Amino acid sequence: MGKEFLYTEIANGIASQIKNGILKAGDKLPSVRMLCHEHRISMNTAKRVFLELESQSLIESKPQSGYFVSPFFSIKLPLPDVSRPSLIANNDEPDELISKVYENMGKKGLTIFSISIPSGDLLPQAKLKKEIVNATRELKEGGTEYEELQGNLKLRRMIALRSLPWGGNFNENDLVTTNGGMNALSFCLMALGKPGDTIAIESPCYPGILQLANGLGLKVLELPTHPTTGIEIEALKKMIPEINICLLIPNYNSPLGSCMPDENKKEVVKLLAENKIPLIEDDVYGDLYFGPSRPKCCKSFDKEGNVLYCSSISKTLAPGYRVGWIAPGKYKDKILKLKLLHSTSSISLVNEAVANFLKTGKYEKHLQQLRRTLQSNYQNYVQTIAESFPEGTKTGRPQGGLSLWVEFDKKIDTRILYDLAIKQNISIAPGRMFTLQDQFENCMRLCIGLPWSEVTQTKLRQIGSLAKMI
Template identity: 40%
Template sequence: RMAALGIIATPGDILATNGAQEAIILALQAVTKPGDIVVVESPSFPGILQALDVVGLRVIEVPTHPSEGLSLEGLELALEQWPVKACVVVPNHSNPMGATMSDLRKQQMVRMLEAAGVPLIEDDIYGDLYYGTHRPRPAKVFDRTGNVIYCNSFSKTISPGLRLGWMMPGKYLAEASQQKYFSNLGTASVPQLAVAHFLEQGGYDRYLRSARLRYREATDRMRAAVGRSFPEGTAVSRPQGGFVLWVQLPGTVSGTEVFRRAREENINVAPGLMFSTTDKYENCLRLNGANPWSERVEHAIARLGAIATAVAAES
């Protein structure tokens, strides 16, 4: 499967992990020490920010464009001004913005970090959930020196409860393997064998084809519902894969207040403050379209829009 993406790998290059979250933590532990500075996208997935906190690292947030992904100009500035020890990026269908970097920008990012001697930790967990005709290539494709630590998982495709991921640590394999041994010795073999059989029989690809259609339909319908229900001036991301939408409310409307009132009605959204370490994105929300579209979901979006409209009127 890696070869089909343009990445040459042997079994010895791959380390099985308990989901992508562990892979990212192992990658950080392999290339940093507590107190080091790490660059992340902004807004950034809370799980990545939590991983950085667990390892005791400091964060530099670099802005992310809704369609182009991580700002390379911002990354260059961070590398010039700070002693950066690693960079964590989700280049394909990032969470929460859904941005996908072009091949050119991925290649430029890989070369830039390689020249600076800074490891790139790539989280490609949403790469298989593309909406178009071709899967976007990982940044790892452009790695020529082993400086990219590739992380992935079946949690967002087969099942969240499976907790089976993997990583290709490149030239940091020995360090990552040692950290894995210190952490939990190894990943359970029975789930690995079950998934291997599923992959060999072709079931995974058949499943992915139907899953991509469902996710695209759900997010398209959710975007349309937000357009009908939310206050005028609301902006919504247009992802090319995955199943999350980033919603920017108009003006000074508090996404945190919308989240609080929605939760009282058992409507679950993620407030924008979760996606930064510096209290950014107060007027934003992330919506999750992983559930099949239904009247219940449609009603929840309409009610969420009414809550946002009420908060906007008050502010």
């Protein structure tokens, strides 16, 4: 029996005991040494067993004490409802609300649950500064020259290398760098659409996508979306004759946190290709998985170059660096023309620094720690919500990403809750921001990318107390 199979088999056995109630919350597990003795395995294999169980939120380690069954496993608030938007294209943009929420970005003294990025305290700022300094030494003219149109070659090679585990199988010539993820999506929509075309998206959907689509004169068709598995494919099939473009965030969608199963991704790619409808895939959250492995992407199943894959480091490493990329498939020439017209070049110095950060392995080490922190945060948020929020509150169950979707009783309007919370120096993202229709007024998105502390917990409890007042 191979070592890979052995540690998985042992972990699955313990997981089964936890899920079946044989091992209960708070029960202590055998020590690493005991596990070695019982199963005749090495210390490294035993440690991998515990890491696997931790990644599934089934156990937690306590310094100097050992491993225990996690109390969070038994906390399961009801799931939010499947969204049921009108299947008529709508462009009623909540512009004023979006502006009100996003103007808080960067403000001091606020606890910002509303912006879906990791806190600077969770990012390797000192290491990134060193890479910037090194890049000025390595680049010709210290990084003051334009780089080639397609983007930094070293960066594209590292991105291509990182695509192999999930089936992207890119090479450097498949990729075009951009100034962040939204710049990538903007290029794709400009390349594919014209005013009056209809774009299909998830509902709820990231506000920036709604604003971008509206700004380009596109009609937005919101699709029914399940809080854990993403869009309902039958609804997509029904609306195929009306659709010109489809844009999805299949992995840990913001704001729901949903992740489409592989079979759904494969079916969507096939369906859209057969109907000659291009798919723009936004995968900025894919590296933030809580489980043992990264999920596949729609691009993994793309055989015809019909999927334009977009991603960035804005949600994982450095939001302010504005480093993104596209694997545009058969639309590469159109994307390059748009990049030449709109930006000419990406930022040489920053792209070189990020490329080196990826090449040295520092990025993967950072991601490992960030994923553990976000998973722990999610558990802490749900426990606090269960204790402090109004009865009947529902929450998503993301398996990765930065978003936690919260659904209250219909009587609670989160726009009112926002106004109450901001007076307490707390910013939330009301659900109405994430749609062009009159829905989600009783919902909100919370970012789980803040460092967990007594202050964070207190602010969450305050949100619950304010919600009870409405």
